[in-house]
Amino acid sequence: MPDGTPYNTRFGDRYHSELGGLDQARQVFLGGCGLPAAWADAAQWRILETGFGLGLNFLVTWAAWKADPRRPRMLHFVSVEAHPVSREDLLKSLPADETLRPLGEQLAAQWWGLLPGVHRLSFDDGQLLLTLYIGDAKTMLRKQQLTADSVYLDGFSPQLNPEMWDEDAMKNIARHCHRGTQLATWCVAGHVRQALKAQGFEVKKRTGVPPKRHNLHATYNPAWEPRHRSDGLPAPVSQASRCLVLGAGLAGAAAAASLARRGWEVTVLDAAAAPAAGASGLPAGLFCPHISPDDSVLSRLSRSGVRATLQNLQQLSQANKLQPSRDWAHDGVLEHDLNEPSHLPKSWLQPGSDTYPWGLHWSAPVQPAQLSAAHLPADSQAVWHEQAGWVRPAQLVQALLQSPGIHWQGHAPASRLLRDPLRQLWQVQDAQGQTLAEAPMLVLALGPDTKPLLRASGLASGEWELQAIRGQVSVAEHDARTLAAMPPFPVNGHGNLVPDFPSASHAGAHQWVMGSTFERDVTALPPTAADQQAAHASNGEKLAALLPGCRQALHAFFEAAQPPATWARVRCAAYDRLPLAGPAGQTADELPGLWVLTGLGSRGLTLSLLCGELLAARLHGEPLPLDAKLAQALGTQRLWSRALQQPR
Template sequence: MSEPVEWLPDGTPYSPRFGDRYHSENGGLTQARQVFLHGCGLPAAWAGQTQWRILETGFGFGLNFLVTWAAWRADPARCTLLHFVSTEAWPVGAEDLLRATSVHPELAPLARELHAQWWGLLPGVHRLSFEGGRVLLTLYVGDTQAMLRQQMPAVDAVYLDGFSPQRNPEIWDSHTLKAVARCCRRGTRLATWTIARAVRDALAQCGFEVTRAPGVPPKRDNLHATYNPHWEPRTAAQAQPAPRPPGECFVIGGGVAGAATAASLARRGWRVQLLDQGDAPAAGASGLPAGVFAPHVSPDDSLLSRLSRSGVRATLTQARALLREGLDFGQTGVLERHAADKVRNKALPASWADGPGADWSQPASDARLAQAQLPAGTPANWHPHAGWLRPARLVGQLLAQPGITWHGGSHVSRLQRKEGADGAWQALDATGRVLAEAPVVVIAAGADSRTLLNNHWPLQALRGQVSVGTYGPGEAPLAPFPLNGNGNLVPDFPLSGDGDGPRAWIMGSTFERGLTALPPTPAEQQEAHTANFTKMQGLLPPAAERLQADFAAPAGRMRTWAAVRCTLHDRLPVVGPVDAAALPGLWACTAMGARGLTLSVLCGELLAARMQGEPLPLDAKLAKALGAERLASL
């Protein structure tokens, strides 16, 4: 359930939990500007910076975020990238948030954008993206102290906010303020509305130089502070590798993972060359005609389940920003059907029934099952924010962003590092010709990553084949939305760019370990059709019955499409430096396996965040689980 909010007669929101107003008597807007934004020296402090990172304790209705975003928008000297990190133990409901923020006309358009992404806020880390990825809101849903100790973002400014120390003492106590201090660099500025003696003393003990400043009426004073301890601190900035400033780099691989990585870096000011052996982008596994993006579920909410949710949000945000709904993607929802022996493994966490978990996944209703012509009571989950996507369209839009130069027909045979002070990396073709040179290289080449990494990791090749069929004029789709489980079905997507041409369905995929030959032989293609038909019989029997003749004689309206994917033993991607000590500047974003559409956009953001020392877009434990360090002993 969302945090309950009461509305006072004057229209002010009130928290029954803490017995306090959510913002001051003046409506909060003046406080957000004068106390927090200007109290931290903004917008002047971020002028000309490549990025600026703000930490807020207590998101509430987001007024401080919206005011900061509006100031960034209006500033011609704004930083390239604005990070706003905020903690919130008790997120309010989406409608209450919109009601509280849209009363300010100058903020109403931004409030509506925030409201559109305000869903599914389970405990953990959520990345919301605005302004084409240049304004990033990272929400830590949970206890402030615990979340800051876990994530340790390095920040340039702190908005110390929350209900009054008398009503919510935990967010102001010395342990929480120590966690805040560990996120600061020397010179980080902090502002708050309270002048409580205990808060002033705790900040001083944590290394802040504290001063009083004129307050916003009716308060006489506010607090300003600068982090400048008399000792050498070990903060988030010191604990992380030195971030790289934007410069030159090249990415190998023109699929979704490579394009997403290139786009994430380009947004931050990097000049990216993208090399691919294909003549056009998405020539490999990302050339799949259409695929499904959906969350993984498990009763214990496993690592993969949490990772997939972050991936779905990232993919959906990018699709909405870059693609045409109905033509390039569709947030149609996805029905996940469970095999009889998998029902227990696909149960949803018990706490999800009436909370934000239901935004992600819920037991499929009989009405939803009937839409797919499945019997009432069929074991299945419904994922409302899942859908289908044409990956080549996404790749094309990602690569169209400024700062990226495409180099097709570039077959990289090996990498070598130049001797000398700069230690630049070179990409060489089979003849030894240098195709690209830069201090940083990212390998995102799918199954070809094995060769480029000299088999540094036990990457596995996995060929997959899907069956694709077209509809005749006026022929009804097989189902109103995609289904997945043992295989997946996208029942209806356009083959043409304008949607006026033929429509198609796609079913698959096979998992052919150790096979890499393309195209498959006619016999292998027939075997793939047979395997996909068997999966369709288990997934959607009415569709299988309708297409039985087509699968029996696939040479008519059906064809196979095949590609080779890249996986690891634990079914997780690898994202980060290959070996920071021995191979500086060499990074990887690969091994997406069968979840490339769900995870690639998120992984591109994760790589860019790690490279630049930014707040991470997901739980730090998940980021660590994707790191190359886990492969050192294999």
């Protein structure tokens, strides 16, 4: 438009400008839903918006939340947007208001990779969560699971976008309301009022924002008892209390941090003397998206996980709990495919598609300069993952456990779980039958020790199909020659190399790490000398195929008669190689308060923080941090189904 306001060519209409949009956001939507007064002293508040546009409603709501001393601890803002504007248009349209503009700049910093689906953006240390449903409003709201306390009914006008305002659309909105949910909109069209009334809303006209004479306010209060689709989960907790987390690796730290953020007092117990003593003590590892031509479950899940990991790393760095370049780096990862080309979804490469250019924000065809930097031939099959990097997991675990509300308790080996039904407490006992700790809620995040503990406690979930997998990596410090031979970024494929990260034991020294082996149903630690020699040989072969130049530079290491010991630990994976995050009981009330987060396999850095948020969301009845179908794929019911199918 001549005034610089972005214009939507699909609907022949422009987005609200700052001039009228801010008044509308404050008076029609925020004020129309009785906010901020309605959310005073609530533990959480959930807002659903039907058209994100340029984000003015979100920014105004965010600012009101920040300024309110009685604000809810957690604010969820869920917004549907079929055609997100570009980051450039978002930046151009930021309001000049000195309160809102800095918030808009934070929003723009996370405004990337918005492929069709669900995206969780995190602000203010994870206490304000923006969940974007990218896609057609009817389709997205039909597929997703959420309950809203307030509804901002927004979007292009009914004349230009009638499907957004018809009876089916209002039915979709009602599905996500509870009795008392407040709804506000600028649209007072008769058919919209009638559609809302038919779905159980009490509708009233109110004085509008000029030049409109009226806007609309509605309260969900149907004459019938609302029925909502059951997800098979326990009823959401009404308030946070005390929780135990068994296991101080990535899974346990992620669960503890997500719960503490919501007000829980969390005690993390582990048999070891320090956190991250198991597989999460890996010297360094990668967080990286998976790609597939059909954009599979794992591909979509990994992108949600990478975004969650990045947000946490950035927030922990802003709090000075992690140091970029020392503890982690977001420099991208080169995927070198050895067997067949890594195919990106075709639509990612097609201008004009709903996925272009958003998909290329995640992963793109490799550039010649990137192959050259890795000393690979120009015809190598490779992909560049822009949103990827490396982390030292132990440092991440330590940073997460520093969150307010978390207490660490080492030297606490759990041998049995008991539930006191009278006091409604879970007790963790040691081998002598002494109680180590007790609380109303317990999260098992013990990796390969999860299944043995469930069995020892006589719980049927001990029959779940979980597999222990030993992994060994080759790791050593650099000298000048080996450091010079390394690429400036990590490389993965069949195995992965983190080429340069600070040594944990020698100040000023740098290391490389290559691996890992996958030794299924092997748990012996430490590995025998023969096993370590075989692991070094395997890692060396992988490196020779992945980066021949690096393997040649490390000849003295891999060909030594007695190379240094491998770093070895045992991981845990489910039969389908997807994580497990949900209640431990077969039914919603079988094992009240007992939850599990495990099965991360070799993708702990990519998926642990997402799974921690998923567990907390399910526990509290929050909007989910990822697509509902993906969340279902991580549920416990699939393991129960497998267990019940096994012959007795």
